[in-house]
Amino acid sequence: MIELDGIYKSFYRKEALRDVSFSVKEGEIFGLLGPNGAGKSTLIRIINKIVEQDKGYVSFRGKNLTQESLKDIGYLPEERGLYKTMTVEEHGIFLARLRGLTRSDAKMNLQKWLEKFQIEDWSKKRIEELSKGMAQKVQFICTVLHEPSFMVLDEPFSGFDPINVALIRAELSEMKREGKTVILSTHDMKSVEEICDSAVMLNKGEKVLEGKISEIREQSKEGKFAIQFQGNMIAFANALWTGYEILDKEVLTDDRFLVTLKMRGENTFNDLLQTLLPHIRIESAWEVLPSMQDVFIKEVTKEKEN
């Protein structure tokens, strides 16, 4: 759908992006991750042709990204902004027409979205009359009003209450079902795990991770395992002896425990199970994959330590 190849961007002496390349496949929700100041906003602005890259190439549907491509792109910026004195209807129609829709199509689509979000009675309200959350909803509608097949959403959940977060998430899932492509820039790693198919992570203007979410978590695993068992905790610890390191212990009932541990040396998961089976009754055991939150923190702190 969209491919970025060797993107460089500097603002005077400060390098904002250095040799960033990745591609987003059609129909996937793609996470754009990174700490503040990593270069995400600059990258998003390049994708939306708000700023031009110094070097590199952006292709959209196999062709060079042009102003014309923007008709098929929806953009929800992190810093929301609407004209306060315009009504919801005027605003929606104005932005949709800027994206190439006719007035009647814009009006029809707006009506459809207002009905979908059950806010038809807002259409004649001025933006300044809306609460922050309401204005966020309007901004989201304005982003998708021209029915783009590709969307760039920068922190789409911020400012929403949990009900509206669920609403937007459901919308994203539906878009995915419809085969639309979304770049999602967010710090909400739980959402990334739940909705994104793939992600790229930037830090200090450089790409540090890329791939499918499951692959990224797999790549970052540290040999941690969790065992839930019934039996004696001392017997458990004695059985493991020096081959394993207990990281965490949770007492579930008097004789039931959940322990997280890490292998030492060449031990495998099977070795662990064989060692424990004579001493305790294993209820469940699994390899602990790092959450995206862990991956994020690890990558960012790793960079800092270096």
Next chain:
Amino acid sequence: MNKSVLIAVRECKERIKARSFLLMAILGPLLVLGLVFILFAVGGSQKKHISVLVMDPYEILEGKIMPKEDPSVSYDIINDYVDFEPFANQNEYQKYDLGIEINEQVVKNKTVKVLYREKPNSKTEIKLRLHIERRLEEIMVKEFTTLSVQKFRAVKQPINFKFFDTYDPKEEEDNLAGWAGFFFGAIIILFIFLFGMTILRGVSQEKSNRIIEVLLASASPKQLLIGKVFGIGITALFQFLIWIVVIGVGLFFLRETLFPDVFDPSNISFQQMSKEVARLTQSRLELNARDYNDFVELVYSSIRFENMLPFFLLFFVGGYVFYGSFFSAIGSSIGSESDGQQFIIPILFLLVLSLFSGYYAIYFPSNGLTTVFSYLPFTSPVVMLVKLGQGFSANQSWHIYLSLLTLLLAALFMFWIAGKIYSNGILQFGHRLRVKHLFKWLKKP
């Protein structure tokens, strides 16, 4: 539809719907009318009755002046010439407030000399102009043309009245026409300031509420800037149109209340006119008494409005784009809405300078500095309108075209500069604007 047009239409709608637009459309013309009222009703001699000695050694006026029955002016006509000193000092002339000299050249040079003891107020001045000019028109029609008075008035050149203080007889320029031009120039500057500030506020608000990011993802900075400047410019012209209508209607009522005697047909003595002229004049008065001699046309009789208005529009557009570019460049560069106040001061200074230059041009129309001002894009919108008011001779008309061309080219150049600063500065937030930023953004491709 073109994106710039969409943006311009939005700008227009937003500005016109704003309460301040309506307020300005009402208060602005009222203020102007108030000033006109003050200008004509107050100032100068407040004498209720004026005695005028008309010196007509060549008997051009044939011993007659139309409105004998005007209770506020009485004329005595002598077939002799009285110089400044005797008029000032000799007892026999002390009863006259004014002396009007009609010399043999009047038909050729269209100039009438007026001696005064105390400067007459504008209302009296207008009356004198009307009375003398009308009588001279009749003479000229009778002597030199086969035209009707009505037709002659449409094609004639206005008569210049040169005023002299009889106690200190330095020549005073007939500045009325220049002031009329200045009035138009001042309107341009006022509108440039008001709507320039609108551009600045509009751009900086879009920047601070971050909608600019959504807009830039739909349209290029150039399209945005063109749309904004064009849209606000149309709003300004619309506002001006309202002013013209309100001022026009206001002047009509002002004429009715402030100068009823001048326009009252009963004040014109038809017995004193030649039969032909009397018939024509009477029939015209009867046909359309109200339309007869529009007040504005009378006051600014030497201005050709059919020339003034198109040039007003062109200089307005040029000046607005030129100065508007400064305002938009600053609006797009500032880090926050409160930032950038110090950058408005130099623009204000330039606008005040342009007003001063217009004032200067009224009193020193041929001065070298006036020539410089008339080609400087900062000052030409006012100076050239003053000069237009004063009148150009046929072989000098290239001055105005050259000045206009210079202004329009400078406006385009400034707009290009503003476009560069706008493109590079509009997405910079949170900084404190310095001059070096402007240069930095200007250098960027």
